[in-house]
Amino acid sequence: MSASRVEAAILAAKQERKGALIGYLPVAFPDLDTSVDAAIAMARSGADVIEFGVPYSDPVMDGLVIQEATQTALKAGFKLSQLFEAIKRVTAVVDAPVLVMTYWNPVVQYGVERFARDLAAAGGAGLITxxxxxxxxxxxxxxxxxxxxxxxxxxxxxxxxxxLAMISQSSTGFVYTVSTMGITGERSELDAAARVLTARLRDAGDRLACVGIGISNAEQVASTLEYADGAIVGTVFVRALREGGVERLSEVVREIAEGTRR
Structure with a gap:
């Protein structure tokens, strides 16, 4: 297997700062072109890894803000071909690796082999499942x-x-460490279970663990990077894009990316 671009980006962030910022956005929200511009802006504003979410009709893990965004994309006629187009356009402009967050059913319906082949051809780095x-x-x-x-x-x-041992052995890039049980969204305090879970993953042999669900400001990013390798931020970025467009998103990413330097 070729070297992981995601792992390399996280390790570089750890060497230069406290750790990595991974930014989530749904592809094709509010439309395809804007989502491409938003992902590029996110990378240029301080995100080390981009996470493109695939709009899906039954998003059991997503909070309300992300659900509403993905429903907007679906109502506009989202097709998986747009995902690969978006990734190709983003990776042609910025070096940040692009992961795809997707529920498994769209991959199966498209065909696992075909999905992987098209994702690799577009310049995508892998899948979060x-x-x-x-x-x-x-x-x-x-x-x-x-x-x-x-x-x-x-x-x-x-x-x-x-x-945890099986997950550590099977994952590449990093392990997505769920900070608390529940759906995505901002929380005033991160669950202390994230710190314990990260330590358990270390004991299980995992090299890189990035924490997601509930991280929404620079202070929480800084706190997360005291024990984890990366912080995953989604809802606050989607809200910024929805309410203030790419310009506001860029501002919020820059603000939150400060947490990787503290």
Whole structure:
């Protein structure tokens, strides 16, 4: 398997600052062109890794802000071909690796091999798969090995030590460390379980752990990077794009990216 661009970006961020900022946006929200401009602006404003979310009709992990954004894209006629177009346009302009956050059903419907091939051809770095576990992902693991794509699985505070070991061994790029049980969204305080879970992942042999769900300001990013390798921010960025366009998004990314330097 080829070297992980995502891992390289995170390690570079750790060397230069406290750690990495990973920024999430739904593709094709509020429209395709704006989502491309927004992802480029995010990379230029301080995000080390871009996470493009695939709009899906049953987003069980997403909070209201992200649900509303993805529904906007779906109502406008989103097609998976737009995802690959967006990634190609973004990676032609900025160096930040682009991961895709997707529920598993769209990948299966498109065809796992075909999805991986088109993602790699577009310049994508890999997949974050919130609703499939390594023990149910044999086909994806095989295809990702052959195509050089990262596979980012999720670890939750409720995961057993045995499952954490399996997740650590099966993930590449990083392990998506869920800060608290529940859906995405901003929270005034991050669950202390994230710190414990990250330590358990270290014990399980994981190299890189990035924490997501609930991180919404520079102080929370700085706090997260005291024990994790990266902080994943989504809802606050989607809200900024929705309410103030790409210009406001850029401002918010710059503000939150300060947390990687504290």
């Amino acid at each position: 919130p609703d499939i576990t390594p023990d149910a992902a044999a086909e994806w693991i095989d295809v990702s090995e052959r195509t050089g794509l990262d596979r980012v699985f999720l670890a939750a505070p409720t995961s057993s030590d045995e499952r």
